[in-house]
Amino acid sequence: VRLVPQGANSGLVGASVPDGTGTVGVLSTERLTSGLAIDAAGHTAVVPAGVRLSALEDALAPHGLTFPIDLGADPTIGGMAATNTGGSRVLAYGDVRRHVLGVEVVLPDANATVLDLLTTLRKDNSRMALHQLFVGSGGSLGVITKVALDVVVRPTEQVTWWVVPSSDAVVLALLDHFERQAGSARLTAFELLSGAALAAGLSRLDATANPFAGGPLPATALLVELSGGDGTGDAFVAALEAAPDGSIADARSVPAARSWAVRHAVTEGLRARGEVVGFDVSAPRSAVLALRDDARQLVAERFPSAELCEFGHLGDGSLHLNVVLDAAGSVDVARLRAAMYALVAQHGGSFSAEHGVGPFNAAQWRATTPPAVQDLTDQLVRLFDPRGLLGHPALPYRHEGPRP
Amino acid sequence: VRLVPQGANSGLVGASVPDGTGTVGVLSTERLTSGLAIDAAGHTAVVPAGVRLSALEDALAPHGLTFPIDLGADPTIGGMAATNTGGSRVLAYGDVRRHVLGVEVVLPDANATVLDLLTTLRKDNSRMALHQLFVGSGGSLGVITKVALDVVVRPTEQVTWWVVPSSDAVVLALLDHFERQAGSARLTAFELLSGAALAAGLSRLDATANPFAGGPLPATALLVELSGGDGTGDAFVAALEAAPDGSIADARSVPAARSWAVRHAVTEGLRARGEVVGFDVSAPRSAVLALRDDARQLVAERFPSAELCEFGHLGDGSLHLNVVLDAAGSVDVARLRAAMYALVAQHGGSFSAEHGVGPFNAAQWRATTPPAVQDLTDQLVRLFDPRGLLGHPALPYRHEGPRP
DSSP: OEEEEESSSOOSSSTTSOOTTSOEEEEEOTTOOTTOEEETTTTEEEEETTOBHHHHHHHHGGGTEEOOOOOSSOOBHHHHHHHTOOOTTHHHHOOGGGGEEEEEEEOOSTTOOEEEEOOOOSSOOSSOOHHHHHTTSTTSSOEEEEEEEEOEEOOSEEEEEEEEESSGGGHHHHHHHHHHHOTTEEEEEEEEEEHHHHHHHHTTSOGGGOTTTTSOOOSEEEEEEEEESTTHHHHHHHHHHTSOTTOEEEEEEEEHHHHHHHHHHHHHHHHHHSOEEOOEEEOOHHHHHHHHHHHHHHHHHHOTTSEEEEEEOGGGTEEEEEEEOOTTOOSOHHHHHHHHHHHHHHTTOBSOSSSOOOGGGHHHHHHHSOHHHHHHHHHHHHHHOTTOOBSOTTOTTOOOSSOO | OEEEEESSSOOSSSTTSOOTTSOEEEEEOTTOOTTOEEETTTTEEEEETTOBHHHHHHHHGGGTEEOOOOOSSOOBHHHHHHHTOOOTTHHHHOOGGGGEEEEEEEOOSTTOOEEEEOOOOSSOOSSOOHHHHHTTSTTSSOEEEEEEEEOEEOOSEEEEEEEEESSGGGHHHHHHHHHHHOTTEEEEEEEEEEHHHHHHHHTTSOGGGOTTTTSOOOSEEEEEEEEESTTHHHHHHHHHHTSOTTOEEEEEEEEHHHHHHHHHTHHHHHHHHSOEEOOEEEOOHHHHHHHHHHHHHHHHHHOTTSEEEEEEOGGGTEEEEEEEOOTTOOSOHHHHHHHHHHHHHHTTOBSOSSSOOOGGGHHHHHHHSOHHHHHHHHHHHHHHOTTOOBSOTTOTTOOOSSOO
16 A cells, blocks of 8 residues: 555645555555654754644744744645745745754655754754755655744744835836835834735634725736834835835734735635636746736636636735636636646756645656756655655656656 | 865864865855846845855845855855854844755766756745755755845844853843843844953954953853844843843944954954864853853863863854963863863753764764664665765765665
8 A cells, every 4th residue: 555644634736645556555644643852942843743833833823933934824834845835025035944953754765764963053054954845845755744944033023015016017116115114113024915816814713804895806916015123014004105116005903813814715706606727926026027918818818718817925926726617517627727737847847846746646747857857856856765655646756657 | 086075164063174185175155246136125045056155145145135144254145045044133033044045056966967956935835845955965965056045134234242151050031031122122032152252352453442441351251142133132132121120231233244243253253363273162051151150161171271162153042162272282172172062961952053063073973862863864875975985084964885
């Protein structure tokens, strides 16, 4: 029996779900929850793989610390490490990889070797970065059982505004402005929501949630967050006032929790509208708005019965280009996928910004990863898992025979 | 002929220097300097391996950007990636690893395969983190030819004070205070210098460099830096005033460039005093001052003719425990090394915080790395370099026969 490691099963590419063959089992890490250890002076934590993000945050809060990965889900820390999740605050804090100081891993070799790569040292070049290989491996090299994390001081104030740019052409200038002019605070989120995404999120919440109540929803809204101490709100106002002339059409101050409720409700709102084909992509920041335009044009011209709903973490160059299919099922999903991924490649982007590689996008990995990288990945997987016991069978990493 | 890749030859563990056998050549990357590409909107740079840190900084400055790794040397970017250098601002910005988005590498296989792992995307989980394996590999897996980096907004103000703690017991509380209370700025350095380290640094500079002129040098001085925009200086004064009662015995405001000149002159000053045996170690922040005390006691009791000069990046838990030997050569260096490394291990520390693994500390790697990690490292080196062409022959990674 082959095993797929599974945390909270919140992954979005199918990597932690068995296939239908009856030969794949789930290796759940959910009971690995005891022994969470926080070093408050060192700003580090050793976290058993099955601990949920929310439980870690609850444990860190009394120390004024936070693990600053903001997601709309509540995954396990082991799953977050195996996936290298990112979320909304990557522009300020980086992805999970940047916070993983060490891991403990059980290898799928004949001895079930426990690989002790666990350290809480912030500076340690006494060995190669084997631990980093497991971060983002999608459960294919070993089972992560513990993760050592660096954590950060929890900001005492987080202030969000909904900012409507006067046009898409000024969005990058606004991003640069907030990164440079936040002054007494730090730009911790710069999210883009299209009107369709806003509408989807608001559809799951009561009427008071609408930051633009009393008027139409804007075609593009930016959820901008500054974090810091006292004075963060004033700093935000000062940054708004100093924004490039004419760049802001509207700006609404909304408490952070309410802003994020809208943002995090988008995915659920879309699902309620129909079947969703999701594209979790990224591009250089200078290309991401052009990619968005091209995606809109693509859907309008070639898949007019579908609706593109785009939103995402513009600050780090990533976008969720989600397509809601019509109920009649008239969209050729394979053609849609091929066309969208081709656009992403044209813009120098990635077909998987933060969701990882799984059965759902394995073909894309095969089609676009340089052959030398494919070969090396294949050899690494064989080295770590010589018997082929671990990971979803449809992962593209274990290739038999010559590659096409 | 075996080859050791070499950048600016500023490494401190001997990994880029051929041995004396005449069978090892230097593969210099110093001519790989053309094609530096900065994406000012994306805050990224693709840097040929032979570009020096100072040249990269010169290229970034007009864009208001910086690669925030502060070192007392001017290495090449390729060497910095191969070593995973850290420096003085790791507590705010992390080490080189955290900034490496991708690499281009030439493998030492029969085809001299060029491995294209080069991307400037900030979010990209479309493949495993093979690039991270090369960061900190010490030139043993492949030759890094290009590095894609994320870079950050250059602070417009950097303010340093020399802070003398009332006792070593309050140092961690002061660190915590500055991390939490910096308010309108960010704590970007928290360096500890012993009186001996201060004296060594000052010995290389003119009399105006002494921040404590007119009195004795303190036994412990902290070089504290806040970075931010306008108001950073005021924020520093406010943080000093709000420090825990009685924790600060003295504080002197000195322009940042002058403060860092003292800090960066320490190593040279020590070399002028005699032969130096350096220990580049780290420990959990909560243990690092106890480690320092034990090291002082060790040298005083067992090697009284030598002088311990301790300094380093307390904010990230690392210390340089440098020992100046007496001219008579009466210190048994092997005993000193063994005793010091044993102390570090007792405190849960690392024998190489930032200098990496090379001939100088290869024995320590063999003695302290878990056998399963040694075996896996060995297998990885054989996978990447099947013919044994790359890296210093005294690196401990390529083991013949069963390990002891």
